[in-house]
Amino acid sequence: MTLMRVVAGFGLTAVLLLSGCSTRSISDSGYDTGRYGRSGYVTELSEFDVLGIDRTAIHSDEEIASQLAKAKRLVLSRNSRILVIQSGAMQPDAPMLQAMQKRYAVGAFTGVSSSIGWREDKAGKPAVTAQSYAKSSRLAAAQGGHDKIMVYWGVLESARENLVTSTVSWVPIVGWVLPDERQRMRISLRVALIDTATGQWEMFTPEPIDDRAFSNMIGRRETDQGLVASLKEKAYAAAALELQQRFER
Template sequence: MNATKPILKALTAIAVLLVLGGCGTRSISNAGYRHGNTYGFRGELNELSVLGVRVNEEVSSKEIAAVLEARDGKFIELKRGEVLAVIQSGARFPDKEMLVSLESLAKLVPLSGVSPEPVRLHGEQNKNREPMRIDKSLRMAAAKGGASKMLVYWGILESASEPEQAAKHLSWVPIAGRIIPDETQHVQIRVKAALIDVATGNWSMLRTEPIQDKRMSSRLTRESSDLKQVLALKEKAYDRFAKDLKERFQLR
């Protein structure tokens, strides 16, 4: 019964977002108002590339069995005070709030999570190009920084807007219509991460439960309200992630 509660919460949150208008999704690394500030944003790190997977690479059942045998009973461990390379997908530098949440658990080495430049043919992106496998490059960078573990994390913000019907009756008044709160924005943040052993490339996936928030704003305060809401949600989500990390690896 307890196992179904997180699922029911997630389904309820999704249902709310679908019912409301103005739905949108954006990366935590491109969290500008509404559709994000796309200038300078080069997209997310490909998860499979970070984990060292080639989609078109032929793998035999024998190879899979060998990996399972090698990993049998061996789990990724993280010890308090261990040197940890931290990478936020899509960002040149991890968010300050994440670093603050993790700094009491490990010695941090922040690294860039900017996606490699896509190969372009005649000024256009080559859609047929296989994603570059960057796992060893990231592990080498972490090793040179003295890190034995690497934390690569991704996050998305899902938002929906709900108009306040009472305020709509005043929208014809030029000044009042701009300063009276007339919209409630619902935002949900989801964060997941891969904890990777720098020496072996073995990894473990982590995630936190979604965190929601709602906030009213007027036309004049819409953008500033969105910024405050996103920053508050990031702080809560990163703090929750750090607590989950501490509990999972028993970092006393």
């Protein structure tokens, strides 16, 4: 076998490995995520799930205008009780709950979509719709005395740095493949605040937070997970603060 064939074969193998890997959600952030070619993280909630938007329905311009006319800014206070949901997790990460508990009374609720109970009826149509799930979660919040629901999503990305131009591009991270021993990672969150009584909502995206770490082959897993934990703690604290600044009056 010639050297060129060896190089070509190695390159093809690398492409196949990388193409079969998945990105890391904050709810699936283990070092080996993506190693065995898992495609997608199917337990994530979508915005349509939690906001009760039916993508199959046809809405008139008059209905849209009516919804806009009724819209009001959401308001929080120190007495607000918030039901916290982390998309893709059985319960929110502890640092997020701790950050929220500094100012609000919080409860935790599952964010795993398989727990919604999607089934088909005898006609083959979904027995549970996004709209009914949104109302069910609002009912659960109401029964627990929570006037607001906060749902958040997050992804981890890795930096690809060009040493010549000093430019940085962020790409979806593959947990077990690192280009070198210097790992730079960032976390990006998306947060939705929902009014329990009306279903009205507002969404915002906090500024991404990044950090870097140095590791060797032996300690790479521990360094990676330590960096993930550090980024989560910083991002959750920042999200809780931005929630306060945006919605408290």
